[in-house]
Amino acid sequence: MDSESYTVSLGNNNSEIRQKAESDFISFWDKQAKNLSWFSQWTKTLDWNPPFAKWFVGGTLNACYNALDIHQNTRAEKPAILWEGENGDSSVLTYKDLLDQVNKFSNALKSLGLKKGDRVTIYLPMVPELSISMLACARIGAIHTVVFSGFSSIALKDRIDDSKSKIVITADGGYRRGSVVKLKEIVDDAIKELDCVQNVIVFERTKIDITKNPKDKLWSELMKDSSTKCEPEHLESNHPLYILYTSGTTGKPKGVLHGTGGYLTHLYSTFKWAFDIKDSDIFFCTADIGWVTGHSYVVYAPLLHGATVVMYEGAPDYPDISRMWGIVQKYKVSIFYTTPTALRMFMKFGDAIPNSFNLSTLRLLGTVGEPINPEVWKWYFKTIGKEKCPIIDTWWQTETGGMMLSPLPGIETIPLKPGSATHPIPGTDLAVVDESGTEVPSNTKGYLVIRKPWPGMLLTLWGDDDKYKTVYWSKYENSYYSGDYAIKDEDGYFWILGRADDVLKVAGHRIGTAELESSIASHSDVAEAAVCGIPDEIKGEVIIAFVVLKQGIKKNEESLRKEIIKVVRNGVGPIATPEQIYFVSKLPKTRSGKIMRRLLKSIAKNDKIGDVSTLEDGAAVSEVQSAFDELKKSIKK
Numbered sequence: 001m002d003s004e005s006y007t008v009s010l011g012n013n014n015s016e017i018r019q020k021a022e023s024d025f026i027s028f029w030d031k032q033a034k035n036l037s038w039f040s041q042w043t044k045t046l047d048w049n050p051p052f053a054k055w056f057v058g059g060t061l062n063a064c065y066n067a068l069d070i071h072q073n074t075r076a077e078k079p080a081i082l083w084e085g086e087n088g089d090s091s092v093l094t095y096k097d098l099l100d101q102v103n104k105f106s107n108a109l110k111s112l113g114l115k116k117g118d119r120v121t122i123y124l125p126m127v128p129e130l131s132i133s134m135l136a137c138a139r140i141g142a143i144h145t146v147v148f149s150g151f152s153s154i155a156l157k158d159r160i161d162d163s164k165s166k167i168v169i170t171a172d173g174g175y176r177r178g179s180v181v182k183l184k185e186i187v188d189d190a191i192k193e194l195d196c197v198q199n200v201i202v203f204e205r206t207k208i209d210i211t212k213n214p215k216d217k218l219w220s221e222l223m224k225d226s227s228t229k230c231e232p233e234h235l236e237s238n239h240p241l242y243i244l245y246t247s248g249t250t251g252k253p254k255g256v257l258h259g260t261g262g263y264l265t266h267l268y269s270t271f272k273w274a275f276d277i278k279d280s281d282i283f284f285c286t287a288d289i290g291w292v293t294g295h296s297y298v299v300y301a302p303l304l305h306g307a308t309v310v311m312y313e314g315a316p317d318y319p320d321i322s323r324m325w326g327i328v329q330k331y332k333v334s335i336f337y338t339t340p341t342a343l344r345m346f347m348k349f350g351d352a353i354p355n356s357f358n359l360s361t362l363r364l365l366g367t368v369g370e371p372i373n374p375e376v377w378k379w380y381f382k383t384i385g386k387e388k389c390p391i392i393d394t395w396w397q398t399e400t401g402g403m404m405l406s407p408l409p410g411i412e413t414i415p416l417k418p419g420s421a422t423h424p425i426p427g428t429d430l431a432v433v434d435e436s437g438t439e440v441p442s443n444t445k446g447y448l449v450i451r452k453p454w455p456g457m458l459l460t461l462w463g464d465d466d467k468y469k470t471v472y473w474s475k476y477e478n479s480y481y482s483g484d485y486a487i488k489d490e491d492g493y494f495w496i497l498g499r500a501d502d503v504l505k506v507a508g509h510r511i512g513t514a515e516l517e518s519s520i521a522s523h524s525d526v527a528e529a530a531v532c533g534i535p536d537e538i539k540g541e542v543i544i545a546f547v548v549l550k551q552g553i554k555k556n557e558e559s560l561r562k563e564i565i566k567v568v569r570n571g572v573g574p575i576a577t578p579e580q581i582y583f584v585s586k587l588p589k590t591r592s593g594k595i596m597r598r599l600l601k602s603i604a605k606n607d608k609i610g611d612v613s614t615l616e617d618g619a620a621v622s623e624v625q626s627a628f629d630e631l632k633k634s635i636k637k
């Protein structure tokens, strides 16, 4: 941990907020919720039936109304979305344009028979139609489930099937690094055996030829004669807004379910406190909407505040590494929010590239998704922010809905320590505890937990209350288990040390080891597989796979590796591609048959092996050890 600290004041010092939050967190959040527009007042602020929380019970509101309608008198002509296509296309949607488009699309969805509570899977690239689709679902009370457009057809199928979506919204194709990804073909493949899907709506992004099926409807045709008037549904605060699938320690991704009133209250507040948002700001978050950062801080939070958002379609380094700085300069971005992986990549190419752009409009910088190395933090602060922008390192998860730890320059000025996400946001209670749930002394590694319900928290896991209880609430009584290791230092600053469970963070993407292992094991020659992550200079972590082949398989290893990579890319998606694949004859396991991932990891990191007394068969250790020695040799070459 770095001892240096940096202080940048944006001139805000509102200590009352923390005081009020500490004295009574329920009435504190009650007051924050009043920043939203409600159709009717709630009767109870928090109904806490552990581990199920209901916020603002009985109050009715609409997420889309709060994002768009409330701005029509004051900001109708203000840009809501400044969109930049990968190929240089661009468009501007004002708050009026966006409301018109959303209303038209809401009516189109209704015309297909979609009703409140129905699920809609959205599989679109980063185009404004993605935001329009989400907001239209929210307007009519349908539950959206966005699937990142880099996921494969099998991953997409699992998610459509689990949510039993009636409608899938996709595009003919999407641009990625100059070529077209044929999204509609992937959807056709995914829904082949699914009866739940009644219609597929196809947005014509690339105008490539597509095969038309009876269920297909073209976006342009649905929108042509659709009315721009659509009344928003009055929805109870705990009506589900969306399902977002995320990886955990078990094989199947979990459908994290978020509600409306609590979630929006959390977003409204954190966006204001962390980003100090002003009407004049141009906000650019580089996350894809397919992940939670995009849901919360590209779509909902900025629109609640009537902010202008830059949305970029493609890869951050396409056509070259200067693309992001070109966008910051072109759109006069004032707040920039990105990932440590992107920053590490930019930093590698040196200062001359960002220095050749005018970045003087920037006033605040953010980071999210994985731990940020102090030297990268300092580079961001000095080279990009010219030492005048606070860096907000925001820790949160798909499940928390919004930020839980972050500096909050919108309400206070504190010294920033590179690599620390600083303090919990007001009205939340985070702690670092040991195995037994006791808070550890300062500067001691432990598990990060949340001890009180918070408004952005997930309602449950879609269709699986039991799993919700087991995954998050069974390790500790009445505390939410985050799955992360952390340290709280002597000044009360939190430092996130990474995952404590079998979840990997590869380039900021959350990938479950079990999900990956079952995908590798679906190859007909594979008997068993185990994966782990090893540190990587740019991506934070990369995937290493140890594979046991079925008896008698005598294929060329190189071609088998290629086949396995193909299986993973088809089964999960390109983001899960293993960096290295090692063939071994046994995996190190405990006597109860559990793979000793700790051992794989320590071998892979070249650490000491530690206690292996629970290994089923000591021979496997040397085997994995020699496999890794081979790996090291191959890296040296």
Ligand code: PRX
Residues within 6 Å of the ligand: 246, 292, 293, 367, 368, 369, 370, 371, 372, 393, 394, 395, 396, 397, 398, 399, 421, 482, 483, 484, 496, 498, 499, 505, 508, 509, 510
């Ligand atoms: O391990 C933590 C890491 O990302 C995990 C959550 O991943 P996901 O649900 O995909 O959400 C990512 C975007 C909010 C956490 O359990 N993580 C997230 N933010 C940080 C972080 N690790 C360190 N520092 C952060 N700022």
